[in-house]
Amino acid sequence: MADETYEADNDVLSNESLLGEPVKYSLDVVKDLSDEELYQRLFKCWGIKNKKIEVWGELTKQDGAVPYRLKHVRNVIDNKLIEYPIDVSYGLQSGIFVYPSIGNKYYITDQRTFVRGKLILTKLSERIKHGNPFELNLSSDDIEPLEQLPIAINEIDRLSDIDKSIVLGEGTERFIDKVIYEQQLSKLKTEFEETQKSEIETHLSRLNSMTRAVSIEKVELHAIKDSVESSKKENQQLGSESKLLRQSIEKKEHELAILDDKYKGLEEVMAKKIEKLKAFIEEKAVFLKSFEFIDDDEFNSFVSNITKVSERPEHIEFSDHLNGDYKQAVSYIQAYLKERDILYPRHIIENYLTLIRSNDLIILAGDSGSGKTNLVNSFADAVGGKSIIIPVKPNWTSSEDLLGYYNPLEKKYLATPFLEALIEAQQNPEVPYFICLDEMNLARVEYYFADFLSKLEERNKKPEIQLYSDDEASHVLAELKGVVSIITGAKEKYNKNGITDFIALMQDEDVNNEMKRAFGFSDKNSLIKYHGDIRRMLAGVISTPSSITISPNVRIIGAINIDETTHYLSPKILDRAHIMKFRSPLLSDWDKIISEIDAYGFEDVALPVVFEIDDLGVRTPYPNYSINDDFCIQFKELNSRFFHPLGVEFGMRTIRQGLNYLALFKDVNEDKEQAINNFIIHKVLPKFTFDGNKKSGQSDKLDLLDKVLKPLLEEILESHENMDEEFSSIVALQSIINNAKDNDGVVNYWA
Template identity: 55%
Template sequence: MEDMSLNYDKNYAEGLDDEALYKCLYEAWGIQDRRIRVWGRLEVNAQGNWSGIKQAKLLQTNEPIEYPLPNSGELQSGVFLSPNNARTLLNGKNSVFIRCELTLASHQQRQHKDNPFLLSIKPDSVELLTELPKFSTDEVMHSDLSTFISDHIYRHFLTTLENETREAEEKARYKIEQIEAEYEELRQSLTDQTEDIDSELTTLKTEREALQGRLSEFEAKQKIVKNNIELEQSALNAIIEKQQQIEGEMSKKIERLKQYVEEKAGFLKDFEFIDEDVYAELSGEKQVGENVVGGLSFVDDFESDYSQLTSYLQAYLREQGQYYSRHIIENYLTLIRTNDLVILAGDSGSGKTSLVQSFAEAVGGVAKIIPVKPNWTSSEDLLGYYNPLEKKYLATPFLEALLEANQNPEIPYFICLDEMNLARVEYYFADFLSKLEERKQQPEIQLYSDDEAAHVLSELRGVVSIISGAKDKYNKNGVVDFVALMQDEDVNTEMKRAFGFSDKDSLIKYHGDVRRMLAGVIGIPSTITIPNNIRIIGAINIDETTHYLSPKILDRAHIMKFKSPLLTDWHAIEQEIESYGLGDVTKLVRLTVDELGVREPYPVFSPADEFCRLFTALNKEHFHPLGVEFGMRTIRQGLNYRALFKDVNQDDSLILNNFLLHKVLPKFTFDGSKPIGNADKLTHIERVFFTQIEEQLLGLAVADEFSVLEAIKEIVVSAKANEDVVNYWS
């Protein structure tokens, strides 16, 4: 038999091709027929995410195999077999004996395990072995090796067991002698330690006396600090008194300013340039709506725990007739907290807008559903535009929703662009989306030029000056509103003269024009800030009447894909909710804007971070060769998503699964027949990319509807049925 201790340097081995690696294994294990055939016990671990033979032996020699690397020990991780194949062979048993042929594992697996010789089981070579043969006094029962282990293996096993038993007995006797010697040493040590403890007690008594002395010093210093605090308090009281005096003076100035504003606003109201509600707002008389009361508190009732909140929201929505799995609520709540654009994709009637509306109601917010029209081609269709002829801004429902949210900063607003891709999203939404990318501060939108607003206000000042001048000239103090002004012949004539109007010109029409321009300036400022209480959601259908999302949109958005609610497992949702053991779930939850997520910069990219390393490697090995755009921003979005998702679920594998579904697979739209390496793109997805993701997600339990592995399988099946065209959306 060949020398089984033959080893190779790992750096040398990594430079060899597969044929050379096989040759090294044949030489190290004394294999003549160039086939590595072994037998052993097939097992599946408790988690169900690994199966294989941990102590394989060669069929030719019955010798245990180990990799020919220095200090490799027994086979490091065993020989791997797919858990699905293993369960079929086990057929409900904990373990079985098999014999099989081994082959080099994939290049990625060898690299991942840092072992150039890493082997795996060829699934089609596995043969099941039953129980060991029974012995009689005279002979061994013989049968085909496909059914029983051979006599040679059994006798070798028996001899080995006897030798191991003798060795174990010798080791036991030696261990007893060691224990007796250690007992004597321990007895002597305890005697010595008792003496040491007595000495330490004496030392501790001395230290206690020293500490008592320091305590007395501390109490003396405490008295000094107390006297200093009293002096500082006196000084603070003096400062507070001075501040109150300053606030009193400021209050008088503010009151005078308020009276001035009320006087000017009153003039505009009397002459019907503004309405009562605008006057109330300018004069400070507008009644502020009462704070919304009722509902549960995130802090008091849920202890600021997003996992508890998720359970309650799922149960609350069920009570409202909306059935969503926990996975959907966890994912949607997390995406809302990212302050990124969230796009809900699915067939018509799959519950996209229902989720937006019901979730908004459940957290004390407001949902605004804005239908997108097929003819939208620019940002003006989304936000409106300034009409220079009418000197006013023509707003859209989307802009009106932004303005309403600005007026109610404490209420969460969920603005949903329904059927977002009826028009090309990159045409009408790209500029607004660029504004949303601002993470350091609330983004601003310039609706129209400040000069336009200044022009309107300048014209208004001229009108007010002419009216006041006409009243003063004819001493018409009784003319206090526009109707009286029009009925007074002297003032009316003076007004036309001052404006340069003829008898044919209408003061009433001009008054209406000024009123309309002023209302536009007051109602829609030239610049608005997108407030923190706004979340933007898109809802899209994918059919022949819609447009695909461009890479620019996909790069900045998170995609949640929905299936038909008729495919939902209602019973499973009921079981989830029952497992929470909740009581009354009829009250909504009053979430503050900050509790729904604060807009802040994404976490920084760190090469040392496991998530960053993984997606950098995936981009190099898969995304870039496939032609899928994947950049630094996407990884930083992933870091942000991971940090927030851990508030509801600590499963790292589920985070990876979800992020691949949100940010990677939606970009899979290309010709799968194009070459990549020694294969084509579709083959690479099916055999290489899928295998690596499967290894990363071993042990993950998630419904097929939300599984990235199932989604990849569907992409492959669809592509094969469509001339190898890869399309996630088809």
Template identity: 55%
Template sequence: MSLEQVTYDLDEVEGLSDEELYQRLYESWWVSNGKLEVWGKIQNGRDFVDRKNPTRLFEIKSLQTGLEAEYPINARFPMSKGIFVSFKSVEELFDIEDGSFVSCELTLAPREEREKHENPFECNVKVSSVRRLVKLPKYTANDIIIGDENIFLDNAVYDLHYQNVRSKIDSEESALRERLEREVSSLNGQISLHQNQLKQTQDELSQKNNVLSETIEKFYKLEGEHSEWQQKIALQKKMEEAMSKKIERLQAYVESKARFLKSFEFLDDEYFDSFVGSCSGSERKGEIISFSQALDSSYADAVSYIQTHLKERDVLYPRYIIENYLTLIRTNDLIILAGDSGSGKTNLVQSFAKAIGGVSKIIPVKPNWTSSEDLLGYYNPLEKKYLATPFLEALNEAKQNPNIPYFICLDEMNLARVEYYFADFLSKLEERNEQPTIQLYSDDEAAHVLAELKGVVSIISNAQEKFSKNGIVDFVALMQDEEINAEIKRAFGFSDKDSLIKYHGDIRRMLAGVLGTPSSITIPANVRIIGAINIDETTHYLSPKILDRAHVMKFRSPLLTDWDAIFDEIDSYGLDDVTLPLVFDIAELGERAPYPKFERSNDFCEFFTTLNREVFDLLGVEFGMRTIRQGLNYVNLFSDVNDNKSLAINNFILHKVLPKFTFDGDKQVGDYSKAELVSRVFLPRLESLLDNQAEIAAEFSCTKSVERLVKTAESNDGVVNYWA
């Protein structure tokens, strides 16, 4: 229905009688039956006494035309603000609810009200005509009409809102599905972690069983059974319950043999407990915050939590350093923290470890270290035992606690030449398909010790019945029995001058050496190796081999730090309770896996391949395929804490490229000197690629670092040296 409403100016209708005004309203609203019948929503006023908020009728439409009713004059109080209803309560008068839709008839308001409001057409609701709507009027616009008991909808409106609701439901279902998928993925990760822990526990138990199998006469048969059990574990996972029972019997057997060795003082309590005790390693104690449960595995939120947690312990680091360090931890690569003494390198290792419920081990490097023996220890053939170092002891401790992250820091790493004592170990760290294993000494040495012990046990076992009859149940009683003492010496081929006690002590030391330090050790998955270096006249520069395999984080004096900026960062997180450590599963701190593949079409690979050809090679800076793949791995992991890819590339250049810049800048290469190649080719390339350098603090910006390199070279006889 298309009807136009007639409107009047005030001077046109002033002085008209009520009958004439009614006639004008009929004509304006297209009324044909002589009644101003309308419908709309009736609502209670909040204060009827002083009439500030009287009961009114809103959303008024004509019953005859369905059009919105408006006064045919420009009034101060249009109908959209409601029409006065002269009673206090909708419920009290009509027994209907506030906000209901009703039909009614309108009458002209008292003349004094119309004059007061300068609206000759002002109407009030005729109270006796009010009726609640139970169905839509004949003429209805395409509006949604909602009552507390009924909902009236036009079909087109219904379809429209149905689609909107349907779309919202679909969106919520999709979000719920994604959340469920994330939770399933997290659960699968936990299951995988537990399976790995179970396998590691089984492997450790197998190793202990193998050691004892070589010391006890009947263990050869048990070794075959144990091998069969391992095959069943690998091929028939459904038989884990049956296998568990077999392992319990095996543990009982091992315990009985261990008790035999302990009773004759071949085993100390420490080693006895390691055989009969739990193999699962210690768990973290006390209250903790779970990374996966409390933070929904968000590494960005983890950075916020850790930074705030450290601040509460008066340890202040900018967010950039926490983001960078956490990402490097997850790469499973060697991390080198470089800076002046007191710049916060070892403090970062220690405080970060505490913040995540881990353990830090600070191993001081000595200037006289020249080989891997200084790092890992060596086997003493005279004492028939391995002399371990604090570094190896830290690895063994980490192995005993596989669920706790260990951060082993070689402090002042470059006091000795790193390539002398660390090269072999560094080569092992390059293994990415599995946890690398280090051979400490020959397996034959351990075999010789165990073979000799086997003979001793055999002699004592053969005489066991006689010992029992005489009440001899330990080594002291055996030594006090002259007859048995003589028999043992005869069996061993000893003379009267030989000391059985001394021989017993030798066997104890040899067995302790074999059990305490096995011939090989696998680097535990919960270990991260970190180096801390100072650069001064007392230290050595890092060789290209070391730099090629490590990530370098450079620190400056904390006195130059913008403390207010750090507090502003932390305040923006809005975190309150950060007293508990934030605990990660070991897999959540990064799993050792092959680096991403090098693909020529990848922008990152293409950019650094071009730089290598046009800059690095000319400068004599070694930059290979592995470095690019390490960069791909770092950039991928960094995206979990910060989605700024430009910042990730900035960090990679600081870690892997600039530390290799040590050369004579005056040397000519083509049309430029090396220093000019850096300032005129390399620097512009970085500035064009990294568009966010203005947002990065100068100390963390690779372009600012390159500018400082060039400027320092000018005052240093043209020598470009990142470490100067």
């Protein structure tokens, strides 16, 4: 009979899942069930999988036979209030019985008491007496008094008024005060940047919309006035219509006046908010500086950044002076560099600018002295940006060598030049930063860079890097809170109004003794040393956040040489990067380059051309693969007929990267064949490292390259003969084939 009842009850649970309503059992269904079966129903109703009914709630005391009860009971799994799955006179939220021995032990008389514990079925006689087979009481095992509510502050803000009155109330501040303090101090700067700045930008956006609306209304008003005057001159008999037009004009003028008032009011509100924010930040910063917990630079970073306006050197605007034309920008940059005795063929500037706009990893490959890092530096100068060259060390083996690591002994993060460059870029969002890992392959790239490269693959949002646990910063700030409280208390206790800094406090014997007593220090302990430790820890938290996003103004570039001291790039790196190969500038036709630049006709190229960050590329998802697109069709066929048999693998990502490159390259050069040619050089040829003597079907792999793939590429790139040899994928492939024939059939793009 029990099995049948349980089976029927399973149907009830299934219906509950579909209807989205809580389960309610009838007494007849569950009154004869065993304790184990009753527990199973409670577990299933409340989503419990570990076979323990763990809850937290408020321990209350009242007069009467049952002095202690646990109220406002919440499941620890999801912090939701729970209730018996049966209709009874006294529900679970009317209070869980607590044995007096437990209540006497944990109840605190002068404030609200919260505990966490486990519920168990009460005695059978009590359940029969109250007509509730599910009746529970608080087990005496594993009871834990709570010093902090197991519900986040942001979750409390979303509670209903009823739930909030349960969770929040007199005495609860002790549970949440520490969390609030830590949030305010640790995110002092980010609150302004992320919240207030966002709000101000929203208001500015609205103001701009209103301003545009006002301008439109004014234009319409002038048009109406002109129409009225014209109508008066042409025909005086249109008096009635003129009257209507005048009324319309008056209405428009009234609406404009209202808009002007709203505009002024919004400006005043924003000004007050900014001033309030400045005052709050400055108050906190002044206190920390007064007692030497932060230095002048850190103080200025708090106060001056509130009204900081990015200053750029004298320049011309890409959108205004060059009309947002990328072809003109390439010409201008090439001419700008020539005036500084730096000569690059136009194709290199076209290619590099397109790759910068792709937001992908760029790897510049070539012999030493071929102009790789010079391109990074000179291009950054030409666009009003900043280049930072980071030398890679041969002993780099993990991401810690690239990004640094948290030292738990010093309680601070030990940053690297690469991380400092990312933080600096984040602090100057309007300036493009070009961070170059020089001699990137002196160490194995897949060891120290692979995790970071995975972050760069994020295309839907800003990539975020977790440097260390938020808890570490919280510990430092909590300790600082205690120190600040003791200092403030000692200063106020002895009313030392003339004392304004920590050293002065230490020189006062009464205050010094009081602070040692409060800290629990002996005469041998040094308060000065402890102050220095706190200051170093706080400086670490301020200078290096626990996580950092890669700003939209950052581009990562690698520069590599291929010789006996370096490592080859792994397929994982090649699959995600664009390889831009250089040869010695001494092999370039300098006269041709100069003639090319002179033909542009620029009279003055003294100033850099500054782009908006979005004009240098937005990190958006790659274009979708299309079965009808010619490029997709070509590379799908190449992959199945040649790349796969050669052991060279290409995935969907590579083709989508190609679609993105072709779309961007069109802005600097409309020659689609040149774009496809470049993509082959970037993404296909660098993967050609294999034994050409091995068979692929009936042919050697080297013969497949020479007699099948090369003619097919010549067919796809019909105008390849008109391309410069330096930038022709056909010429590059022929060079690979010739080298392989001279090297016992070993195919190696990098040789």
